[in-house]
Amino acid sequence: MTIELQIGEQAPVPAALPRLNRSLRPSAKAPVRIVHLGLGAFHRSHQAWYTHQAGDAAEWGIASFTGRRPDAALALAGQDGLYTVVERADGGDSFEIVSSIVEAVDGANVGRLAELVAAPATAVITLTITEAAYRLDSDGQLDRTAPDVVADLALLAGTAAGGGTPTTPLGRLVFALAARRTADGGPLAVVCCDNLSNNGSVARSAVLGLAAAWDAGLAAWVDANVSFVSTSVDRITPRTTDADLEAVEAACGYRDNSPVVAEPFRSWVLSGAFPAGRPRWEDAGAVFVDEIEPFENRKLWLLNGAHSLLAYAGQLRGHATVAEALADPACLHAVEAFWDEAEANLASAGLKGAELRIPEYRAELLDRFRNARIAHHLAQIAMDGSTKLRMRAVPVLLAERSHGRSGAAAALMIAAWMDFSVHAGTLQDPLADEVDAANALTGTGRIRTLLALLNPQLAEDHAITELIEGLSGTFTEPAIGP
Template identity: 65%
Template sequence: MHLGLGAFHRSHQAWYTQHASDAAEWGIAAFTGRRPDAATALSTQDCLYTLVERSAGGDSFEVIGSIVEAVDGANVDRLCELIAANETAVVMLTITEAAYGLAADGTFDADSPAAADDLRALSAIAAGGTGAPGSPLGRLVLALAGRRDSGGGPLAVVSCDNLSANGDVARRAVLGLAAALGTGLGEWIGANVSFVSTSVDRITPRTTAEDIEEVAEQCGYSDSSPVVAEPFRNWVLSGDFPAGRPRWEEAGAVVVDDIEPYENRKLWLLNGSHSILAYAGQLRGHSTVAQALADPVCRKAVEDFWDEAANHLNADGLAIPQYRQALLERFGNARIAHRLAQIAADGTTKLRMRAVPVLMAERAAGCTGAGSALMLAAWIDYVATSQDFQDPLASEIQAANTLEGGERVRALLRLVSASIGNDAAIVDLVQGLCGSLTANKAAAAVPTRP
């Protein structure tokens, strides 16, 4: 099972499943998130689609068939039916960081609007009523209740979102919701469901009309739902699979006991620099990762942040210099049009994991943390100028933007993390960096080929 049928899932977990040595024994039933469109389009072509691997040297094409059923996420009855089935062994999640809905301190927040709505719906269903939870985690909790009631065995929940210790995050969110329901479901989940942490990596931009046309021209068939990705891919997993899993490691996945160093390397170096480029790049007039990286001001901001993050990535085998060089080559691949506006969404959630840990570690070591603080300053400048930013705390950001000077900076930082928003020295540091990226915008703008 997979919750969050999007381009990344189809370029990553679905690819690994197709390339596992026992692929013929497995199939993925994938459910959409907010809209049914992806499921509708895939279902009309028997869930087959083309994966376009795009490198500087050209494109290659592969038909992926590991998804065997694509379903509208609102079809909760089908979700419950499939998760209750004994044949279901794994439930994977790519629901975005914000969808886990935990409070800033990482605890379950039963009073958040999404959790409160889910609890009302789950309580009504438990009492014999009708309805359905609105969030993916609420739907998962309902489906797990059905598995318990049908006598189903244990299974694994595998988070593939960009969160540190994402398996633990998923556990806290699911168990928090189940425990708040108060029907004994939390105890059953605790005893029968494992939560696996992963680190995932493959740049997958949104598919364009030009991509669809290219597949038709090069492959000789019509595909409404191709996916474009870079050749690079990486998947690190840590946790138990009580009902089994595909042999993903034979397709190149890595199974480890301690995933934290790999998570931090990816969250800080790749995702952190993506955030810098997303905010700084758009402030400076760029629209893609490759364009932003070609701007010396953005490139320096990335390198400075990487220097800070590398101070706290000391585990054996991480090969940080080589990883950084590989990122520069991947980001510079102008044939992958990774849109900065896509990366910029959900800043309060993402920055909490990408900027704050490095900033706090640097300051604890007696350093300023200016590279990390610049990421926060770029976001603050971005939400002041963007008219259509997406964020789970959008209304709170808009309210903070009505303040002035240090009060505005403090209020916005508190939305990311109370610990930094309440630290006067950090507030002063970030405020001093606001506006610095655009001070020489006109002089430093770099022309780039489309």
């Protein structure tokens, strides 16, 4: 069911509203054939929506597991997995019930995760666990010294003796894959949907790294039986507010405690094998390609790179949302300059440049960012900067330098992040302690130490250190704040 309302149009509000569930809106539950890690708003507006729209959706149910907290699973389970996607366009909202999630589970229920992954019917595991969850070091490999990786390895080592189970998404995934190996469940595909360049290879490296550190036999089995699919995902999905819940009630005549708001635009590009099959996602517009890197980089550099730049520069100039920041000429100029650098290196892919429609994509992004009805908060985007900038700013800066150009626009993004890390107070970042320690230094030493957290090669380049030091302070007036 899809309901559309134009701006200013009011729907009648019933006196007492029933709660959304499969009795109120009859919808048969498809069998679980997809397991998802990272139950959140983006997953529900993107992968779950695509599965709901697939021509063979009746054959593909999703069991979605939360990450850190059980709240989303508890709320969604109370509605039999049903929820409303609110598509928010300039001209009004449309409302659609999505039914592809048939089981919503607390991520701490590792036993249920292992049971479902081990089942032969399960063909696909999808991931939205955030970039930081793969625990990559600056060389793009699994950091086996990270405290949570060390802790998970200890827990995995004790599972045979009845010890605890892993607590991170990566550890839980490896544990569940071990259960599939034991059950002889057969091959399957792991589909990474996080904003990482060549994310399928990243997921493979992280999973194999953790598996090998625990059990060499498991690593060999994963290598032989699990395909890792790379994807480029794209749909702006802000956090749901109380006003959004009220809008659903007014338009749809039921209570939904788990709606998700998204922009009209959506894109999903995939590359890789599905040895046990997959839904017909192409029916909903998904695209399957042989070479995904140009599409990944287009999205990582143009959309995500601009988001990071706006997140740091915008907050330093007192803005709260993407739309507000883009309306600031200083922020807009910085974004356009960064896009020029990124485009120069995307276009070097030859014929792919035409397929990528870069000028059109840039124009679409400006329209999407200016959609003031999508309140995409800069504070949300700013999290985990030390991880995100490795994929969004560093590759463009290195590419520009390799061609004899300054890379000043990419360097400005890094400088803005450094300034923001000082002004932001509490920093939400996996390297927050290291960033704080670096900020206790002064001058070139501080810049070099912060750069080393992103890329050691940058920290050794005196010219880049000088460039970023000269760009520091570009956005610090007016001071950070509302």
